[in-house]
Amino acid sequence: xxxxxxxxxxxxxxxxxxxxxxxxxxxxxxxxxxxxxxxxxxxxxxxxxxxxxxxxxxxxxxxxxxxxxxxxxxxxxxxxxxxxxxxxxxxxxxxxxxxxxxxxxxxxxxxxxxxxxxxxxxxxxxxxxxxxxxxxxxxxxxxxxxxxxxxxxxxxxxxxxxxxxxxxxxxxxxxxxxxxxxxxxxxxxxxxxxxxxxxxxxxxxxxxxxxxxxxxxxxxxxxxxxxxxxxxxxxxxxxxxxxxxxxxxxxxxxxxxxxxxxxxxxxxxxxxxxxxxxxxxxxxxxxxxxxxxxxxxxxxxxxxxxxxxxxxxxxxxxxxxxxxxxxxxxxxxxxxxxxxxxxxxxxxxxxxxxxxxxxxxxxxxxxxxxxxxxxxxxxxxxxxxxxxxxxxxxxxxxxxxxxxxxxxxxxxxxxxxxxxxxxxxxxxxxxxxxxxxxxxxxxxxxxxxxxxxxxxxxxxxxxxxxxxxxxxxxxxxxxxxxxxxxxxxxxxxxxxxxxxxxxxxxxxxxxxxxxxxxxxxxxxxxxxxxxxxxxxxxxxxxxxxxxxxxxxxxxxxxxxxxxxxxxxxxxxxxxxxxxxxxxxxxxxxxxxxxxxxxxxxxxxxxxxxxxxxxxxxxxxxxxxxxxxxxxxxxxxxxxxxxxxxxxxxxxxxxxxxxxxxxxxxxxxxxxxxxxxxxxxxxxxxxxxxxxxxxxxxxxxxxxxxxxxxxxxxxxxxxxxxxxxxxxxxxxxxxxxxxxxxxxxxxxxxxxxxxxxxxxxxxxxxxxxxxxxxxxxxxxxxxxxxxxxxxxxxxxxxxxxxxxxxxxxxxxxxxxxxxxxxxxxxxxxxxxxxxxxxxxxxxxxxxxxxxxxxxxxxxxxxxxxxxxxxxxxxxxxxxxxxxxxxxxxxxxxxxxxxxxxxxxxxxxxxxxxxxxxxxxxxxxxxxxxxxxxxxxxxxx
DNA sequence: CCAATCCCATA
DNA sequence: GTATGGGATTGGA
Numbered sequence: 001x002x003x004x005x006x007x008x009x010x011x012x013x014x015x016x017x018x019x020x021x022x023x024x025x026x027x028x029x030x031x032x033x034x035x036x037x038x039x040x041x042x043x044x045x046x047x048x049x050x051x052x053x054x055x056x057x058x059x060x061x062x063x064x065x066x067x068x069x070x071x072x073x074x075x076x077x078x079x080x081x082x083x084x085x086x087x088x089x090x091x092x093x094x095x096x097x098x099x100x101x102x103x104x105x106x107x108x109x110x111x112x113x114x115x116x117x118x119x120x121x122x123x124x125x126x127x128x129x130x131x132x133x134x135x136x137x138x139x140x141x142x143x144x145x146x147x148x149x150x151x152x153x154x155x156x157x158x159x160x161x162x163x164x165x166x167x168x169x170x171x172x173x174x175x176x177x178x179x180x181x182x183x184x185x186x187x188x189x190x191x192x193x194x195x196x197x198x199x200x201x202x203x204x205x206x207x208x209x210x211x212x213x214x215x216x217x218x219x220x221x222x223x224x225x226x227x228x229x230x231x232x233x234x235x236x237x238x239x240x241x242x243x244x245x246x247x248x249x250x251x252x253x254x255x256x257x258x259x260x261x262x263x264x265x266x267x268x269x270x271x272x273x274x275x276x277x278x279x280x281x282x283x284x285x286x287x288x289x290x291x292x293x294x295x296x297x298x299x300x301x302x303x304x305x306x307x308x309x310x311x312x313x314x315x316x317x318x319x320x321x322x323x324x325x326x327x328x329x330x331x332x333x334x335x336x337x338x339x340x341x342x343x344x345x346x347x348x349x350x351x352x353x354x355x356x357x358x359x360x361x362x363x364x365x366x367x368x369x370x371x372x373x374x375x376x377x378x379x380x381x382x383x384x385x386x387x388x389x390x391x392x393x394x395x396x397x398x399x400x401x402x403x404x405x406x407x408x409x410x411x412x413x414x415x416x417x418x419x420x421x422x423x424x425x426x427x428x429x430x431x432x433x434x435x436x437x438x439x440x441x442x443x444x445x446x447x448x449x450x451x452x453x454x455x456x457x458x459x460x461x462x463x464x465x466x467x468x469x470x471x472x473x474x475x476x477x478x479x480x481x482x483x484x485x486x487x488x489x490x491x492x493x494x495x496x497x498x499x500x501x502x503x504x505x506x507x508x509x510x511x512x513x514x515x516x517x518x519x520x521x522x523x524x525x526x527x528x529x530x531x532x533x534x535x536x537x538x539x540x541x542x543x544x545x546x547x548x549x550x551x552x553x554x555x556x557x558x559x560x561x562x563x564x565x566x567x568x569x570x571x572x573x574x575x576x577x578x579x580x581x582x583x584x585x586x587x588x589x590x591x592x593x594x595x596x597x598x599x600x601x602x603x604x605x606x607x608x609x610x611x612x613x614x615x616x617x618x619x620x621x622x623x624x625x626x627x628x629x630x631x632x633x634x635x636x637x638x639x640x641x642x643x644x645x646x647x648x649x650x651x652x653x654x655x656x657x658x659x660x661x662x663x664x665x666x667x668x669x670x671x672x673x674x675x676x677x678x679x680x681x682x683x684x685x686x687x688x689x690x691x692x693x694x695x696x697x698x699x700x701x702x703x704x705x706x707x708x709x710x711x712x713x714x715x716x717x718x719x720x721x722x723x724x725x726x727x728x729x730x731x732x733x734x735x736x737x738x739x740x741x742x743x744x745x746x747x748x749x750x751x752x753x754x755x756x757x758x759x760x761x762x763x764x765x766x767x768x769x770x771x772x773x774x775x776x777x778x779x780x781x782x783x784x785x786x787x788x789x790x791x792x793x794x795x796x797x798x799x800x801x802x803x804x805x806x807x808x809x810x811x812x813x814x815x816x817x818x819x820x821x822x823x824x825x826x827x828x829x830x831x832x833x834x835x836x837x838x839x840x841x842x843x844x845x846x847x848x849x850x851x852x853x854x855x856x857x858x859x860x861x862x863x864x865x866x867x868x869x870x871x872x873x874x875x876x877x878x879x880x881x882x883x884x885x886x887x888x889x890x891x892x893x894x895x896x897x898x899x900x901x902x903x904x905x906x907x908x909x910x911x912x913x914x915x916x917x918x919x920x921x922x923x924x925x926x927x928x929x930x931x932x933x934x935x936x937x938x939x
Numbered sequence: 940c941c942a943a944t945c946c947c948a949t950a
Numbered sequence: 951g952t953a954t955g956g957g958a959t960t961g962g963a
Binding site: 587678681682686769844851855 | 953955
């Protein structure tokens with residue numbers, strides 16, 4: 001492409017895929033209504049999108065020509081090719097139907113041409129315009145995220161796509177990322193994988209991954225079909241042979257028509273200044289006030305706010321729209337490497353003057369307990385970042401360490417800044433950095449943690465909370481991948497061996513992005529009601545958890561080793577018995593082989609096959625067989641238990657003991673569970689066995705330091721108590737106040753009498769309620785026919801009408817707003833699944849949505865207790881008591897001998913009053929406390 | 940060496 | 951039926 005063709009005079013056509021946009025907008029945006037009370041959420045989203053696009057008229061690379069393309073008719077040439085095409089597509093939701101005509105009205109209001117043509121789908125019309133514009137030498141941007149249209153991308157010819165929903169440009173590189181093949185090969189991949197929504201058959205067993213891999217290997221569909229002899233997987237090969245015709249048909253179905261006559265000539269699509277009157281009339285008619293204000297205020301020229309923010313503003317006029325921040329591209333070349341004192345002093349002064357600074361520590365290891373510092377990066381403004389190396393060494397034996405300031409000097413100079421109460425220190429996953437500085441004797445405060453902020457705002461959304469992922473989601477920015485610096489696998493190097501140049505770009509970017517995230521997220525915390533949960537619950541927990549991780553818990557290595565060999569012997573002898581019962585050896589640990597042995601070799605009946613065609617051999621199945629007297633099944637069950645205990649616990653735990661401290665230091669994740677719970681990893685100390693006697697032995701390996709005891713305090717039935725509170729069930733609340741056994745009470749209400757079986761059934765049902773289970777699910781769990789399950793749940797609702805009301809109101813709230821809330825305001829998001837057209841996905845989201853407020857409130861409570869615990873203990877003169885672990889409803893402490901009763905009183909008080917003063921509960925929170933030489937004894 | 944799958948430990 | 955993390959096997963890079 002010549003320079004002349006890229007001159008500003010080159011026309012740039014924007015083709016808006018209106019039909020697909022409105023579907024996606026419907027599922028992604030809240031169900032707003034317009035001034036007439038008609039559903040208009042999708043129309044609103046569509047209007048703001050057109051606004052933004054049209055607004056680019058005068059901008060560089062903005063549209064000079066524009067058209068909206070719609071689907072006109074149901075019947076197209078594809079139906080003639082294949083009568084099943086789009087045959088199973090469900091009808092559009094009923095509150096979307098009335099919005100279709102409004103799309104044309106909205107488009108006319110902008111005075112933009114709206115193009116549809118009988119017998120052609122929108123995709124085809126777009127393809128025709130792309131072809132015409134391409135030969136005329138125009139640039140084209142297709143505004144859509146439809147994967148079928150990605151076939152048309154041709155960056156050399158200036159043809160790309162724009163996904164306004166995610167504010168993302170799609171070019172060759174993005175297509176490669178998604179499909180593993182360039183745009184011109186996308187049709188080949190689509191043909192193989194098929195499309196269940198449009199009912200394009202594809203080849204069974206081939207999904208996106210395999211399709212992409214095959215096309216990468218063979219180039220196109222025909223070559224794949226002609227090369228089946230080179231395909232090693234037998235199932236895949238057969239499927240390709242059997243369904244070759246379907247694959248060829250699919251290839252034609254996904255091929256876009258690009259040579260039909262244009263309904264409107266290219267020149268007719270020129271974008272002129274948009275007359276104000278029709279637009280004003282439309283916005284006023286619909287009652288889109290925030291847009292109307294913008295039309296009257298800054299006019300169409302004002303930009304910056306996203307569609308999402310407009311919707312927030314439309315939903316609640318009081319909530320301020322997010323600040324309009326101009327996007328500044330990340331420029332890593334602006335970052336400085338600090339290797340002299342005056343420069344360091346300058347940065348410290350700058351941070352102090354500013355009042356906030358983002359920082360990130362780089363180390364040689366992801367485990368912060370044993371990690372050594374490599375360097376520290378700071379950022380004070382977008383693109384204004386520096387990296388201070390302190391622990392870099394040469395990349396290999398021959399090279400010397402680079403010149404850098406001594407670690408002790410840097411830490412000494414930074415300490416006053418890091419401890420300055422007037423300067424906010426911002427980190428991403430700040431727990432890690434906090435531990436690094438704590439090890440150096442610096443108590444960093446005050447802090448903000450952008451990872452926790454993201455979690456408190458966006459838990460449950462489609463993106464996680466890692467720095468790179470958030471950079472992508474919020475700024476459409478790709479961070480330097482860590483493996484690009486350090487490699488991967490066995491050739492991976494540690495960060496302290498990275499050259500200072502690349503290290504500065506990487507570390508500076510981390511601090512830079514962290515700062516940008518803070519600027520972006522901080523205003524949202526208050527605007528979206530997350531202040532209570534962030535400021536009072538999660539933020540204060542960052543150093544608390546950091547301290548717990550540093551303390552670790554003492555583990556008796558010799559005892560674990562003895563258990564390991566004991567288990568090992570038992571496993572051996574079980575294996576011999578199993579081989580005997582199975583008439584020959586096999587890999588017991590392989591579910592595949594075990595299934596073959598049980599249902600093949602031994603010829604047992606009743607095997608359940610799962611979706612992969614493999615026999616299920618889980619506990620339920622094996623227990624069923626064992627109950628029928630199958631020796632082999634009960635032996636395998638025992639073998640499974642012992643191998644699980646040995647590999648996951650006795651062996652793995654020994655390996656996790658830190659040689660310096662003789663203790664195990666887990667890592668708690670503050671953002672691991674969508675409901676607000678913590679999670680624990682490396683090792684996971686939240687799933688140490690307790691239910692079986694033999695598993696319980698593992699708990700005895702957790703011991704107290706010399707002169708201390710382990711104390712365990714746990715909330716009794718906290719989730720049921722919270723359910724009784726939140727659903728407002730008088731009998732249940734009363735029972736909890738009087739210390740009545742709750743499952744017996746439920747059995748009495750449901751069955752009119754109480755015995756062991758009925759109490760157990762009632763217990764199952766009580767839990768099923770917490771988990772949002774259906775009548776069908778309860779019946780399955782209790783082993784009853786479906787109608788009896790339904791009868792039981794009806795009776796439950798009849799006896800406890802509050803539960804039904806709670807379920808109902810939780811679901812209608814989440815359907816409307818897309819999120820649930822705990823008593824303390826923590827939100828968990830459930831879009832898009834809560835509105836999924838797929839009933840099983842939707843039902844899954846509904847169960848999770850019923851559980852989330854209860855599980856989440858329980859998580860909030862114990863977190864509030866934890867945040868207050870250290871101060872309360874210190875005030876009681878129990879500064880020596882160490883909080884070590886949290887297991888969702890339990891806290892484990894190390895308490896000096898003789899102080900157990902005192903500690904018990906304080907801990908119980910803090911935990912029982914954790915809701916106060918924010919919330920007044922009508923149900924007491926019971927806390928059970930025990931202690932002993934080891935964890936097993938403390939229960 | 941990596942991922943998908945199955946199974947299983949906890950609350 | 952909810953929420954997690956992790957080990958072993960398997961099959962293909």
